Amino acid sequence: MSDWMDAQSHADRALEMYERGRWAEAEAELRKAILLNPDQAEWHFNLGLTLEASGRDTDALACYERTFELMPDQAEPLLAAGVVANRLAQYPRAIDLLDRALTIEPKLESAYAHKIDCQIRLALHEEAETTFYLAQNALEDPSAQCFAVMAESLILRKQFDRAEWCLKEALRLEPSMPRLRARLACVSHATGKSERAVQLYLRELRDDPGDIQTILEYGQLLLDLERLPEAAEKFRRVLEIEPANLIAHFELGRIAMVGRRYEQAHLEFELVLKLDSGYPAVRMMIGQVLLLRGRPQEARTYLLEECQRVRARLDDPGIKEGPAAPPTSAAPVDNNDVSGQRPDLSDDDLPQLAALLLEADEPGPAAQILEAAVKLNPTADLLRQLALAHFRAGDLTGGRLASRRVLKLDPACVRSMHNLALAALQIDRLRIASGWIKRGLRVDHHDDGLRRLRMRVWIALLKKRAQRALERGILITRYWVWALSRATR
Numbered sequence: 001m002s003d004w005m006d007a008q009s010h011a012d013r014a015l016e017m018y019e020r021g022r023w024a025e026a027e028a029e030l031r032k033a034i035l036l037n038p039d040q041a042e043w044h045f046n047l048g049l050t051l052e053a054s055g056r057d058t059d060a061l062a063c064y065e066r067t068f069e070l071m072p073d074q075a076e077p078l079l080a081a082g083v084v085a086n087r088l089a090q091y092p093r094a095i096d097l098l099d100r101a102l103t104i105e106p107k108l109e110s111a112y113a114h115k116i117d118c119q120i121r122l123a124l125h126e127e128a129e130t131t132f133y134l135a136q137n138a139l140e141d142p143s144a145q146c147f148a149v150m151a152e153s154l155i156l157r158k159q160f161d162r163a164e165w166c167l168k169e170a171l172r173l174e175p176s177m178p179r180l181r182a183r184l185a186c187v188s189h190a191t192g193k194s195e196r197a198v199q200l201y202l203r204e205l206r207d208d209p210g211d212i213q214t215i216l217e218y219g220q221l222l223l224d225l226e227r228l229p230e231a232a233e234k235f236r237r238v239l240e241i242e243p244a245n246l247i248a249h250f251e252l253g254r255i256a257m258v259g260r261r262y263e264q265a266h267l268e269f270e271l272v273l274k275l276d277s278g279y280p281a282v283r284m285m286i287g288q289v290l291l292l293r294g295r296p297q298e299a300r301t302y303l304l305e306e307c308q309r310v311r312a313r314l315d316d317p318g319i320k321e322g323p324a325a326p327p328t329s330a331a332p333v334d335n336n337d338v339s340g341q342r343p344d345l346s347d348d349d350l351p352q353l354a355a356l357l358l359e360a361d362e363p364g365p366a367a368q369i370l371e372a373a374v375k376l377n378p379t380a381d382l383l384r385q386l387a388l389a390h391f392r393a394g395d396l397t398g399g400r401l402a403s404r405r406v407l408k409l410d411p412a413c414v415r416s417m418h419n420l421a422l423a424a425l426q427i428d429r430l431r432i433a434s435g436w437i438k439r440g441l442r443v444d445h446h447d448d449g450l451r452r453l454r455m456r457v458w459i460a461l462l463k464k465r466a467q468r469a470l471e472r473g474i475l476i477t478r479y480w481v482w483a484l485s486r487a488t489r
Contacts, residue, residue, distance in 0.1 A: 011030065014029035041071045044070065048061075048067065057088050060080075064081035076101075086118050091119075091122050095115055099115070109143050109146070120153045128153050145170075145177070148167065151166035151187075158190075181200045182200070185198075198225075201218040216235075216247055228255050231255060253265045269285045270286065284349065300362060304357075307369060314372050347377075350376075351373055354385060363388075373386075380406050380410040383409070388419075414440045420436045421437045421440070430464070437450050
């Protein structure tokens with residue numbers, strides 16, 4: 001009896017500590033209570049809530065699953081476990097937990113919403129739609145939460161009209177739900193209604209002026225609209241709330257670069273790198289700033305490090321497994337989280353990295369990056385840049401192959417014909433060089449580069465003929481010397 005009373009006393013104190021936000025003390029009291037009475041399911045659940053509040057999701061998940069073992073007829077522990085597993089990016093496990101919760105309680109709105117979110121993050125959009133319609137049939141009233149999370153799937157698939165309808169329905173059903181207007185603003189901006197997006201963000205921020213995600217999105221919109229001073233003010237506002245916010249520092253660095261405040265940009269990017277060495281593209285941006293500041297040797301170090309990270313990602317297909325979905329209304333994520341599925345550098349940034357490597361006089365690594373970029377998007381422009389990298393690295397074979405691929409896509413590319421003629425000239429294939437020059441001049445008879453190259457080929461041909469004539473004259477002279485010597489014997 002005394003042990004039971006002591007355990008209850010610890011549990012009561014834990015509740016008091018939890019309400020005060022003193023997570024460590026609440027955890028200690030709950031563990032004392034559980035040690036005295038390990039079969040009290042409610043205390044395991046409360047311990048899970050406490051651990052989740054303190055950011056220890058893995059430990060919280062174990063507590064919720066232990067709670068379900070003690071209360072197998074209750075859906076709430078399974079729902080809590082599914083939400084935490086979703087946040088931990090354990091999406092199949094989360095779906096299984098949420099399905100088990102729905103088996104017990106088929107009208108559990110949050111379980112449907114989080115299951116849809118998991119399926120979106122696994123790029124299972126058709127399955128997400130099926131779950132959405134099942135939720136609408138199972139629930140007594142339409143679910144604003146399900147409408148909001150379903151809109152995220154439609155945004156990812158660029159079905160903006162349907163996404164807008166879903167968000168408006170969610171707003172009609174539950175006007176106080178956070179960030180609905182912010183997501184509507186995102187849709188408006190994507191469909192070219194940027195001024196409406198601005199108004200929606202302003203209204204959202206009037207209701208919740210401290211929402212960091214909304215402020216960041218609004219800052220990004222202002223950047224797209226080239227309203228740089230206003231964008232910078234928004235990012236500085238984020239730093240007032242959260243001084244170590246990586247996105248805000250990174251974007252302030254980009255704004256400083258546009259304003260040619262290279263030293264300030266360098267400081268911002270270095271701070272981001274110090275706070276998170278794996279932040280996407282930060283080494284590339286530092287390298288670019290250092291090149292602009294006239295410090296190519298230091299820039300080369302950062303750019304080569306970025307190149308190594310990109311190559312490691314491209315060589316390891318496991319890193320790219322699973323889609324990287326944006327945060328949804330049902331399951332927000334940490335804005336500073338750049339781990340897990342988020343890549344070190346987006347595929348769209350590969351040409352920029354290659355261009356910087358070329359500027360830093362590193363054509364070999366630039367060619368490797370461009371080879372990867374061409375596999376993803378074999379455009380004529382990328383192939384021209386790849387040919388340049390190969391030629392500058394001394395790889396004539398690679399340069400010729402890339403130039404020929406350009407001509408398949410763009411038969412009138414004079415630049416590629418010039419490069420092929422120059423490569424042929426360098427290996428003394430004068431007839432081939434002359435052929436490429438003639439082909440290029442048929443496209444553009446006034447091209448100065450080809451005309452100068454034609455002169456070089458003519459001079460090389462004259463030199464070769466002169467050399468042959470000289471060699472022939474020497475042979476004839478030697479023959480007559482030999483003949484005379486034979487005749488005088």
